[in-house]
Amino acid sequence: MTAGRVLPARMDPLSPEVVDDPYPTYARVRAAGPLCRFGPASWGVTRHRDVAALLRDRRLSNTFPEDDPQFRMARDLSQEVFRRIIPTRDPDDHSRLHQQMVRAFSPGVARRTAARIGALVDELLTPALDTGRLDAVADLAFPVAATVVCELIGLPAARTRAEVWPRSAALGRAFTPFLPETDRAAVDALVWLRGYVRDLLDGHRPDPDGDLLDRMLAVADPAEGVEEVVDNIVFLCFTGYETTMNMVCTGSVALARNPDEWRRLRADPSLSGTAAEEFVRYDAPIQYTARLALEPIPVGDRVIRPGRSVFLLLGCANRDEDVFADPDRIDIGRRPNPHVGFGGGVRGCLGAALARVEGAVIFERLARRFATVDLAAAPVREPSALFRSYASIPLAVTPA
Template sequence: MTAAVNTDEVFIQLTQTTEGRGNPYPLYRQLHEHAPTIFQIAGTKYYGVRGYAECSEVLRDGRLGVGERAVGQDADGEGDKYGTFITDPAALINLDPPLHTRLRRLVTKAFTKRQVDRMLPNTTSIADGLLDKFESGDVIDVIADLSTPLPVAVVGRMLNVPESDWMLFAPLMVDAVAGASPWATIDQLKAAYAASEQMKAYFIEFVADRKAHPIEDDLLTAILRAEENGERLAEDEVNLLVLTLFVAAFSTTAHLIGNGLYALLSNPDQLRILLDDRSVIPSAVEEFLRYDPPVQVAARSAHEDLEIAGTELPAGAQLTVLLAAGNRDPERFTDPDRLDVRRSQGPPLSFGGGIHHCLGASLARQEGQVFFDRLLSRFPNLSLEAAPARRDEIFAFRELRNLPVRLAS
């Protein structure tokens, strides 16, 4: 390790510059080469975690909570007025035990492997239906035409949201997620707040109707009926939970598909492997999650003085867990900056870990596998039509605005 690179400057470039957010991977490499696996930022209470083993340990350590959630660029406190359901302290993603334990246990009973496995025919049908709209020679935007409608339709069917309402949520969810970044502008926070309020109003009415008219074998009905020691979720808990699940299911899967397909089309040798052997698709989806994950970071907060990987952390320390950096850790992955769809070196960090491991991880994997199988079966000679535009306003999320592709059978 050398002092040739200023870690604070690298972290600032990574989180607060357009160039760094647009392509963080060279900066992650610099951190791996020059920074400790857990490093303090400019003498503050903030720390970065860049190593795979250390990220995994932090995510699973019960002495750490989910972390403070900063609200945008609000030097004058104006941002505090524009909280969304994502930043709501009562949301599952923002809770620590024992409140988190109770809510997660009740939800997990409804979000079982059986529920997800039962969605496979539906997921396949939805993917085929979307692809049926196009033919060889068409130029499409994968983000707008495929990767966004697929998860929205899947979770819409799981919750039995009317099909006519599915795509109402797509632009609202983009705005709401943008407001979750600590570096969001006031304008982004205002747009996120407006989108969040619109979706909250919809789901308050939607949940009330389902409670009055339950549907057998329906995820929302299962959530409403989920019980632990005679205790069920309160109505406001269900409203917030359903909205969070809807958005989480959309955002992760949509950008797993977009980022993964772009990586695949940018590496023709890896595309050829999938075309020749479709059984590689499950490992390819894991590699897409590792190589360019939709969620780049997680936050944790030290509840007490502690030591992790030889680093002393005081109570109140705020840790930025660099999931995407951990996924590129050369001590964990061979040649980590290379896409390798046959890679088999253990799971990526992309769905988090510990008690906050993503509830929808198995569903996202299912949708990703179905998408690539059906797309490559229909249009094996597809190609990139133009360079995509990337959303670079938010460090925490890795998303494409569009992905122009020419379909070819």
């Protein structure tokens, strides 16, 4: 380091105050520069311009070395699983399966599910019309998101609620960096779900014109065989609903805490689509995405060296004052809204189109069916540096 040169700001993603509310820390590191020190041999990218560009930069890889300290949790669970799933593979390696999964979660498919989503939301909201109580997690966000993704994958409905849901909820911790020790529930969930999907695939045969499971079997790597399909379907059991669920949760909290915006949505439910986008920007469901530098990458007045981990701080970029007017304020009609909450490029969120449709339908139904939505008790967070997750959001509601 050149004499007198000031080191970039540091942030600890695992510190309790950051896990609880990362945005004050984001403001500090973003003001200090485009890079912050984020962990062992790691950089965090703080500003929207750089994050948006690097999301599409092929000099960054999704494949990490086996001894990378950030991903020891995934290795403890199953190194093979972690290496097989699409997010940890580069585009040339994963294009076969990725094309099939994109097809299953395409914008067209998402739009065609809107009526099904609306019927499901209406069913789930009906009890609250009588009780005046609604837990936005257990009674709405999770069952909608999990039901829809399981139906799109083709998992049998009879076993989904009782057996797949609880395990998919625990599965997220299997794919989270920075975890200090193995999580037994995540291990057990991963083992059970792999066996469940493997048994389910016994009834399918490779068919490029069949359902999602048939199509994935048809393009599976011969060297990996069915195990490649198993692990990516297991990953879909989690990733296919996590973004939607967290967006509905953070949006519900935002509306309850911002009554003017709730009244605005009530007066014009057609704002539900832009509201969903704003909730993704304001409190990003996934706070960052990890990459590995393959080549020297200039960011600001520094160069990220090859072999360094690079964390693109989506939640930080979404509050960038140079891009978003009054970024710490909710504006459900915000236009334009170039947030990066769904990532970008070929590694962008697979379920983004579905999340947009589900969010628009859910918030439109909430606005039409309830006159008031207030917090009945303090929301309970699921502590995570990566996800903005909630265990419970007790709401008091009154019928419209």
